[in-house]
Amino acid sequence: MSAVAHSAAPTRVPAPAPLPAGIQLTARHPLQETLLPSSALAFLADLHRRFEPRRQARLAARRERQAFFDAGGLPDFRADTAAIRAGDWRVAPIPDALLDRRVEITGPTDPKMVINALNSGASCYMADFEDSTSPTWANLLTGQHALREAVAGVIEHIGPAQGDSPGKRYVLRPFAEQAVLLVRPRGWHLDEKHVRVNDAPLSASLFDLGLFAWHNAAMLAADDRGPYFYLPKLQSMEEAQLWNDVLEHIETELGLPVGQMKVTVLIETLPAAFEMDEILHALRGRIAGLNCGRWDYVFSYIKTFRAHRDKVLPERGQVTMAQPFLRAYSELLIQTCHRRGAHAMGGMAAQIPVAGDPAANAEAMARVQADKLREVTAGHDGTWVAHPALIPLARAIFDERMPGRHQHGVRREEVLVVRDDLIKPCLGTITRAGFENNVEVCVRYLAAWLDGNGCVPIHHLMEDAATAEIARTQLWQWLHADGLHLADGSEVDFALFERALLNLPARLGDRTALPGGSRINEAIGMLDRLTHADTLEEFLTLPAYSRLD
Ligand SMILES: CC(=O)SCCNC(=O)CCNC(=O)[C@H](O)C(C)(C)COP(=O)(O)OP(=O)(O)OC[C@H]1O[C@@H](n2cnc3c(N)ncnc32)[C@H](O)[C@@H]1OP(=O)(O)O
Ligand SMILES: O=CC(=O)O
Numbered sequence: 001m002s003a004v005a006h007s008a009a010p011t012r013v014p015a016p017a018p019l020p021a022g023i024q025l026t027a028r029h030p031l032q033e034t035l036l037p038s039s040a041l042a043f044l045a046d047l048h049r050r051f052e053p054r055r056q057a058r059l060a061a062r063r064e065r066q067a068f069f070d071a072g073g074l075p076d077f078r079a080d081t082a083a084i085r086a087g088d089w090r091v092a093p094i095p096d097a098l099l100d101r102r103v104e105i106t107g108p109t110d111p112k113m114v115i116n117a118l119n120s121g122a123s124c125y126m127a128d129f130e131d132s133t134s135p136t137w138a139n140l141l142t143g144q145h146a147l148r149e150a151v152a153g154v155i156e157h158i159g160p161a162q163g164d165s166p167g168k169r170y171v172l173r174p175f176a177e178q179a180v181l182l183v184r185p186r187g188w189h190l191d192e193k194h195v196r197v198n199d200a201p202l203s204a205s206l207f208d209l210g211l212f213a214w215h216n217a218a219m220l221a222a223d224d225r226g227p228y229f230y231l232p233k234l235q236s237m238e239e240a241q242l243w244n245d246v247l248e249h250i251e252t253e254l255g256l257p258v259g260q261m262k263v264t265v266l267i268e269t270l271p272a273a274f275e276m277d278e279i280l281h282a283l284r285g286r287i288a289g290l291n292c293g294r295w296d297y298v299f300s301y302i303k304t305f306r307a308h309r310d311k312v313l314p315e316r317g318q319v320t321m322a323q324p325f326l327r328a329y330s331e332l333l334i335q336t337c338h339r340r341g342a343h344a345m346g347g348m349a350a351q352i353p354v355a356g357d358p359a360a361n362a363e364a365m366a367r368v369q370a371d372k373l374r375e376v377t378a379g380h381d382g383t384w385v386a387h388p389a390l391i392p393l394a395r396a397i398f399d400e401r402m403p404g405r406h407q408h409g410v411r412r413e414e415v416l417v418v419r420d421d422l423i424k425p426c427l428g429t430i431t432r433a434g435f436e437n438n439v440e441v442c443v444r445y446l447a448a449w450l451d452g453n454g455c456v457p458i459h460h461l462m463e464d465a466a467t468a469e470i471a472r473t474q475l476w477q478w479l480h481a482d483g484l485h486l487a488d489g490s491e492v493d494f495a496l497f498e499r500a501l502l503n504l505p506a507r508l509g510d511r512t513a514l515p516g517g518s519r520i521n522e523a524i525g526m527l528d529r530l531t532h533a534d535t536l537e538e539f540l541t542l543p544a545y546s547r548l549d
């Protein structure tokens with residue numbers, strides 16, 4: 001055969017495997033063949049057909065409830081569930097692997113992060129497909145693959161070469177020394193647009209959780225573990241019931257004992273704070289705890305009260321856990337969990353280590369320390385950190401004050417939280433710097449997210465979807481509420497906003513050095529539109545997702 005004829009011979013590229021009936025994949029990625037064989041897709045499609053109508057019904061119920069709040073209604077404890085709150089019941093026993101959760105590290109799911117987090121010395125690692133992940137198809141598949149390799153114990157990552165030296169090799173510590181793995185799928189409101197079933201997008205929650213369980217349940221069972229999950233952004237006990245039914249169905253399908261899959265629910269919406277007992281009850285066969293997701297909680301307070309002029313919050317930096325409405329929520333969570341035999345997990349301080357500035361670093365560490373001390377003293381059974389360097393600090397505080405594996409014995413029976421404590425307005429101010437910082441954080445975070453990075457440091461704080469949402473919704477609320485003034489007396493109006501947006505490029509300087517620098521103009525345009533809109537967009541990530549790969 002001549003050389004020409006040889007090079008012209010067609011290369012045989014294997015055709016993609018045929019998809020199960022009714023399923024469409026709208027993107028291509030090299031990991032698809034491995035992660036989405038037709039049996040996995042059929043499993044996901046079955047979840048969709050069974051549960052999608054109920055998901056849509058729950059989303060409609062959210063809209064209906066918000067319309068009630070917009071008309072002046074206030075959240076309150078439910079009359080129809082009083083018997084659940086009064087009843088004497090407890091959640092199922094917590095498995096050994098989840099009894100000591102004093103320090104949990106969280107983070108996105110790229111292979112290096114996964115290895116670093118599992119090796120970090122934390123008690124648990126929450127692998128996050130949610131607040132800290134930009135859900136590009138590549139991120140989701142790389143993340144699922146990294147987790148599967150980690151559960152199998154074979155994950156490896158090679159860092160970039162340094163001159164002539166090869167890149168750093170990352171491998172796992174022995175299993176017994178690793179953090180216990182929990183996975184956080186995306187919330188009920190999000191679609192996974194790359195998988196369509198009968199011409200409708202699959203729920204992102206079902207994709208993330210279902211695929212992880214499908215690949216890993218058997219391997220985890222061999223280690224006497226289960227797929228363990230954190231469930232985000234629930235608003236009601238009916239949503240918890242939906243999750244329970246999904247999990248029970250998956251257990252049956254995968255041949256797991258009922259209750260093998262454990263969950264911890266983030267109480268991070270204002271409506272959910274009024275249904276903590278009910279959520280524990282709906283998931284009582286499998287729930288290990290509740291968590292104070294403080295950043296989304298503040299975001300939810302703003303959204304819930306978007307139309308309530310008397311509940312406008314001051315600038316982000318002043319809305320700390322010391323504010324009465326946040327203290328009441330965390331104390332009620334501790335009391336509720338400990339009465340029911342569940343863990344009451346604390347949340348995330350946004351400070352991260354500050355490299356190259358010892359004074360700023362000391363201040364950041366002092367803030368984290370104070371936050372963790374408040375949590376352990378209040379009765380939390382564990383806490384979150386955003387960065388491995390914070391683990392020793394958080395661990396030392398919990399070790400000193402929590403000698404047992406948890407502190408369910410701290411019942412906090414003296415705590416009496418009523419409706420008005422949870423919705424109490426918050427005193428404070430809006431400074432010009434606070435206003436401009438919200439504009440900067442929104443734009444920079446959104447640009448990074450559009451570029452595929454869901455968690456970035458900005459001015460030495462961890463920023464993710466939840467913290468950025470506070471900045472976005474505050475801007476909308478401040479600008480749509482009549483008669484607000486900055487602390488210096490000037491009016492909060494759209495001229496102020498436009499000036500802040502116009503000045504931002506100069507303030508940012510060399511944008512090539514910023515994560516997502518090339519998407520800054522797009523982010524500015526989006527924030528401008530979202531802030532001018534007459535109605536508040538429910539989630540930033542909904543319109544932004546349509547711009548993602
Ligand atoms: C509101 C909420 O939902 S909170 C939960 C969601 N948010 C999170 O999970 C935050 C996760 N944290 C992060 O993503 C990061 O810590 C950031 C973006 C805040 C800061 O990241 P960086 O600036 O890259 O940190 P830095 O350069 O100091 O990292 C040093 C090392 O620690 C590792 N590291 C940093 N954070 C983490 C983490 N959360 N998990 C595992 N490893 C981490 C880095 O990979 C790096 O490793 P290397 O030395 O092997 O290269
Ligand atoms: O998910 C955590 C939060 O604070 O939001």
Ligand SMILES: [Mg+2]
Pocket residue numbers: 131232266268293295296466
């Ligand atoms: Mg959150």
